[in-house]
Amino acid sequence: MLGPGGRVRREPMAESVGAGPASVRGIYEALDYGPAREGVGPAQAWLDAHGRSLGHFIDGKWSKPEGRETWVCKSPATGESLATTLQGQQEDVEAAVQAATKAFENWSQLPCHARARHLYNLTRMIQKHQNTFTVLESLDTGKPVTEARVCDMPLIVRHCYHHAGWAQLMGVEMRGWEPLGVVSAIIPSGSPLVLLAWKVCPALAMGNTVVALVPPTAQLSALLLAELCDQAGLPSGILNVITGAEALAGILATHPAVDAVAFAGSAELGRSLRQVTAGLGKRLSLQLGGRTPVLIFESADLDSAATGLTETLSSHQGLLLGGGAPLVLVQEAVAGALVQRLKARLGALRVGEALDRTTDVGGLVDEVWRAALQAHVDEAEAEGAEVFQAWAALPAQGSYYPPTLIIGADTTSRCIREEVFGPVLVVLPFRTTKEAIALANSTPYGLAASVWTEKLPLAMEVACSLQVGTVWINGQRMYDAAASFGGCKESGFGCNGGKEGLYEYMRPSWESRIHSRATDMNYKTFAASSSAAPFPVPGQAKDPPSGPTQEAHRPSVDRTYKLYYGGAQKRPEGLSSRPILDSTGHLMAYIADGSAKDIRNAVEAAHKAAPWWRGRSAHARAQVLFYVAENLGLRQMELTAELAALMGVTPEQAAQEVELSLERLFHWAASCDKHGGALQDTPLYGTNLLLREPLGVLGIVCPDENPLLSFISLWAPAVVWGNAVIIIPSQRYPLPALGLCQVLDTSDLPGGVLNVLTGDRDHLARTLALHQDVQALWYFGSQQGSQLMEWASAGNLKRTWVNCGARRHWEDPAQGAGEEFLSQATYCKSIWVPMGDVFAS
């Protein structure tokens, strides 16, 4: 491996294997690796037992409806045909969902321990057939068999055990939560079974039933899994697997009886699922791709970093689990040394048949990737980057691509901006830590990253500064059932694994199942402009104004309500106002009518404030909230009177709302320094930290009910967990919120952290939802508005939390201050910190 390499295209070398019968004598001289093909017996026997023709697995049995097109499932590496599968149709989705719905009735009612036993039995069954799974997985996805054996299968088994455990503990640990119902799991072509296990295990453990849709081209292992569920004695219909094209995904996801959609796959399909499920009240989690930045500092163990990087090339072209090909950011001082090591390592990789135990890098999962891959490489080279390819390692035949290194591409280059699927490493130098963090964060993705350095303070600071769901310190590709794994930004949302992952498949007990129908709405025009808000014509109101009357000779001073952003009262860009009427229909005040431009300004102000705010300690953020409460207390009387007049409620009712609002501020201030993260129990020798990270800039749209309490209940948790917030108070009753702005001014809340904009609720919300630099949106308004928000959020895949028009009792702590506020205000970041330096004696 020490020899020079280069992009000289050489004829692939035939090992002594290929060149006639090898002899001990010949091998003794060459000392090459011979073939070490994995025995495929058990997997082939399973396929044979099914006549090499597989159907769907629904309700505990095989189902082969008439009239379905069949698909020949081929091994991507060899082109060998393995079996035929069905191209599912709508009726198959129907049958599977029905089976799951029926199974849910019993499965969700089983005692926790019974579910735990079932899952334990399933785990044991999987372990008994590990070899079959391994080989099948390698056969139909082209994943190197060693990779499947050493990495994937233990992970799947671990997931099953771990979640059998959660099933047992559900009654204690998840009190106040209920299963969702029918979960649909949608998995892409060529993906490892791990991905499915990641969805199925927690869903089943928490009492849901599952319909999995897998592509007909691959993923025979999913069918085997379903069959084994039955063999292990699990109730029929709790896991149904159907095969079918992508087009079926939308049909399954929007099925009225499906409660949740757990998707893994391309961003494109993810976006489309977000849009088609908009407004349907379904829980959606998206596990999309990404680019894994690997940051290598001059204080790193360069050889280990180089080894780790080459190891990622064997992970089945990095598909999904770690995102696309890694983006290697290396400190300039050691860039040369790293590249030298990488070249040597790439040359020693073994590219070849997936079933050979010594294969590091298998074939391309899909031949269509080759053109895209080649285009990336050629373009980078044309732009002046150095390209190194280890041709020598390539077998003579098969859809292989040489391990490739692209050095010094521009940040504008597509090989840096886009996902690349193939054994390619792109190396980019950086100068300082600050620059490294900026480069790593300047992608739309946020899946995972690794950091290589022997300096602990550097490693931890970088890990905390990266906007990703997982950070590996001095390592790569560590996964575990107890550790959360999920993306942020355009890598999707929703986390897998650990206790956090369970919430994806549960709803608070007080919440009823929402099965709303989408409205046939025109997304282009809905709330596209601010609705006119005419002020009342004198004389048209029925009753005389109530409340304090003006003194005849001394008019009161006009009170002007403005927008509040960037820490100051701002006039609206549109220079117009909206009237606010009291409970009797009389004009009470004019408020600013905010527009899209005001949203734009507010988002900018929020982004300015966000980094500093999130960097404050939890204690400091809590202090600010307590101070807001204190100042609110001073104005309690005034707010009560205003609320009573505005809403037409009794002074007692108004007083109670103000009182509860104050309590809620205390609640979130108190929680802030209690739930920042946890340790996750993984098998790693070292530590796995779970951090709750703020999302960034969060938009909140408030409901009309309890205009003060709901307003505070919403922004307080978001702000206290380190987000900068743009909040649109109740459209009808915005005055209490605006009154609070003055309180904020005097409470040390830094400018830009909380921005309050009034106006046409849905129009402002629409602008927020379409904004590419808003990371999450909470919407508590109409069903139609909810639908629009979910649809519009697909642009940057911002996280949404909408109520689909359902009312929430804000006075009830479970509804107004539950655990879900915390999980909605943050994303989970797992930091893997391996340890060890104690050596020998």
Place this chain on the structure above:
Amino acid sequence: MSARNPGMELDLGWISKVQVNQPAVIRHAEQIQTRRTVKKDWQAAWLLRAVTCIDLTTLSGDDTPSNIHRLCYKATHPISEDLLRVMDMHDKGITTAAVCVYPARVADSIKALKAAGCNIPVASVATGFPAGQTPLQTKLDEIRIAVEDGAREIDIVISRTLVLTGQWEGLYEEIRQFRQACGDAHMKTILGTGELGSLTNVYKASMVAMMAGSDFIKTSTGKEAVNATLPVGLVMLRAIRDFYWKTGNKVGFKPAGGIRTAKDALTWLMLMKEELGDEWLKPELFRLGASSLLADIERQIYHHVTGRYAAYHNLAMA
């Protein structure tokens, strides 16, 4: 043995920059074991190559001319002629790379090998093996005597004291003197890695030993609590490669201690192939320090040839 390593000036700046992340090294070592394998004819051929890299060793207080004689005979005929013949390997002159003994047994070994008509070198441990806690002068005398008695290779041990107290100049000077005392005999430097405290120290000691002109670096004496482990090997191979990249000089590697099974031998060969390439798979640059390993390899070969598992008494004793 290959061309000798002339060494270089001590470069402390280089040594101080080293970073070794132990968890990552351990992971890499595990990867090599799971991702590489050789089967059937390949396994047999690799094992025969392993045999030619063995320094067949006896380092015991109760060594006498008779067991030294047996050892030397086994070194010259490590695998039974019948087995070799079936594989068409009988004319390849397969012997172990050397025999390795205490200085007091060098003369016995030379005599035994001469009697067997074999020219493989005798390697002698020296410099207060295994602890290295004897005065410098004694160590130097020990080397000279072993060389005078006919040892063509000297396995010296370094002073772990110098490593643990960070006296790299002292270590460099000491090894330089050992090398001078060796004269034409090739020098293998035993680091006693199990007593060096950290993988970082293993790298540094490896580098100083090569700078001082070692022809081989060797993991252990076989007498420490922890001997040749794969992570240690990986770090030493990194050092060998770095030294080669910097100076163009190839230094050999010898893991020793605890290598008992044919599988162990294969793993070490694969490690060499992966990390340094095919050139380091020959006795000129690779040795396995072992005593009982040969018996297990011969049993595996017996099985490969006959399809039956051998009893120990089927094969000649060393």
